[in-house]
Amino acid sequence: MEFQKNLLEYISHSMITTSETISIVESVTSGCLQLAFSQMPNASLFYKGGMTAYTLSEKVRLLNVDKTEAEECDCVSENIAETMALNIAKLYETDWSIATTGYCTPIRNSAYKIFAYFSFAYKEEIILTKKLELHPKTQALNAQLYYTEFILGCFKSEMNKQLLILE
Numbered sequence: 001m002e003f004q005k006n007l008l009e010y011i012s013h014s015m016i017t018t019s020e021t022i023s024i025v026e027s028v029t030s031g032c033l034q035l036a037f038s039q040m041p042n043a044s045l046f047y048k049g050g051m052t053a054y055t056l057s058e059k060v061r062l063l064n065v066d067k068t069e070a071e072e073c074d075c076v077s078e079n080i081a082e083t084m085a086l087n088i089a090k091l092y093e094t095d096w097s098i099a100t101t102g103y104c105t106p107i108r109n110s111a112y113k114i115f116a117y118f119s120f121a122y123k124e125e126i127i128l129t130k131k132l133e134l135h136p137k138t139q140a141l142n143a144q145l146y147y148t149e150f151i152l153g154c155f156k157s158e159m160n161k162q163l164l165i166l167e
Contacts, residue, residue: 007152008040014159015046015096023092024050025063025084027075028102028116032148048092053084059101063087074109076101081119082126089121097121098155104143106136114143118151120158128158 015022024033034050037043051062056075059065063084070080084099102116103109115133119126132150134143 004149004152007149007156008036011152011156011159012040012042012046014156014163015040016042018159018163020095021046021048021092022096022098023048023088023094024097025088025099026050026052027054027059027084027100028104029100029144029147029151030054032144033098033100033151036148036152048094051088051091059084062091076103076110076115076117078117078119078129078131081117082121082129085119085121085126086124089124095123096159098151100147100151102132102147104138104140104147112136114138116143116147118147118154120155122158122162127162128154130154 024037026033031052037047053059053062056070059070059075060067064087065080065083081099081101085097088099089097098120100116100118103114106112106114113133114136115131117131119129132147134146
């Protein structure tokens with residue numbers, strides 16, 4: 001797995017310049033974002049860590065996701081992603097956090113579609129949540145890698161917006 005080197009370097013440089021930290025919680029991307037952040041130059045200066053919470057029970061137990069809500073949507077919704085993002089930031093005490101949840105294979109629960117929700121939290125507030133849908137014939141690993149690259153690109157944009165606000 002190779003991610004765009006200049007994108008990783010850009011995120012790393014921005015995080016270090018602002019002296020901010022990040023944590024990640026993944027479901028559908030199952031560690032791909034954590035891998036990408038670990039590949040960034042000087043990652044230990046800003047990347048505090050991450051978690052893969054793949055099952056409903058772990059999302060409920062570790063991230064305070066509402067069990068009833070999670071059962072109703074198979075743990076895949078905008079609100080679940082936002083709850084995960086806010087709670088991983090609290091757990092790791094970070095400025096930023098990223099959360100993912102969704103499907104990388106078409107199954108009955110997903111209406112045979114492949115899609116993911118991702119959410120960014122910044123300073124205890126959700127600043128972006130999006131749904132990303134892929135072609136149902138996309139291979140699982142390709143879906144995970146595409147989600148990861150797309151999310152990293154969106155994260156770069158959101159970091160830039162926050163820098164403009166701060167200036």
